[in-house]
Amino acid sequence: MSRHTTSSDRLARLLALVPYVVNRDSVALDEAAAAFGVTEKQLIDDLNLLWCVELRAPDPYCPIDLSYEGGEITVSEAESIARPLRLKVDEAGALLVALRMLAEIGDPRDRDALSRVIAKLENAAGEGAAAVSSQVSVQVDPAGGMPARVRDAIARGRRLHLTYYVPGRDENTERDVDPMRLLVVDGQPYLEGWCRRAEGVRLFRLDRVVELTVLDVPAEVPADAEHRDVRAGRLFSPSPDDIRVTFELTPAGRWVADSYPCESVEELGEGRLRVVLRTADQRWVRGLALRLGDQGRITGPPELTAAVRADAARALAHYETAPAR
Secondary structure: OOHHHOHHHHHHHHHHHHHHHHOOOOEEHHHHHHHHOOOHHHHHHHHHHHOOOEEOOOOOOEEOEEEOHHHEEEEEOOHHHHOOOOOOHHHHHHHHHHHHHHHHHOOHHHHHHHHHHHHHHHHHHOHHHHHHHHOOOOOOOOOOOHHHHHHHHHHHOEEEEEEEEEOOOOEEEEEEEEEEEEEEEOOEEEEEEEEOOOOEEEEEEHHHEEEEEEEEEEOOOOOOOOOOOOHHHOOOOOOOOOEEEEEEEOHHHOHHHHHOOOOEEEEEEOOEEEEEEEEOOHHHHHHHHHHHHHHEEEEEOHHHHHHHHHHHHHHHHHHHHOOOO
């Protein structure tokens, strides 16, 4: 099972799936699966769950009527959730702030189009959302600052040298990057580029760039370099060298599946989960295991399990020998 099987992701997908199908009369299974980024099997599991949904309109306890025979999905008797989703005031306000940030750091040629989108959203969302968003002043960087310098390097095809802070290791790193694009993910501005230190495409949060220098060297992005898929906030792209770490989580530890990108999520019954994470930083994952406490445990790989046990034993020994206060 994939990351999409977590409860919050699945609920959001189900709420969007019904109006998506109803507004098109019928949709092919493979087309709908591709649109929602899931396999056909996962989509069928969602459709089977919809059989259990009962609505109170137009009549009490009216079940959704659906069919996916012959590879075509049709949905009826779903009027109360078939209407297009409407943004709440806080959701519309957050979207407006994000659009203004994108207008600040994006390509100046896109600003007219973004201004029109912002105006239409303000009109559709009403005075409440516009008033909320107008209280936030979006100034990502002054003119001539970091986003402008990155845009200039992209336009002129120049390499960048970054001093970049890595919070997981609490250290600054030096690297040369051939820039590819600027983008905003979850309200944060990022530089996407070919990192010559990692020999791969990487994303760099601009607020973690300690120092940036535009080099008088042509950028050389490999022809086969691909943009990272950041749809739905996906920033994680595991390396083949990353280790696969398996956790078994109690119901209280399910937050791990929603807080970190998981390679797989498996229900074990009684609210328990088995998740697999990919990481290159054993120190980080050992810290996560200790923080979980009785909410979960690492079950593999064996060498990492042994290291966590040793960490826990040292922590306990230190606690037992600490002087009483």
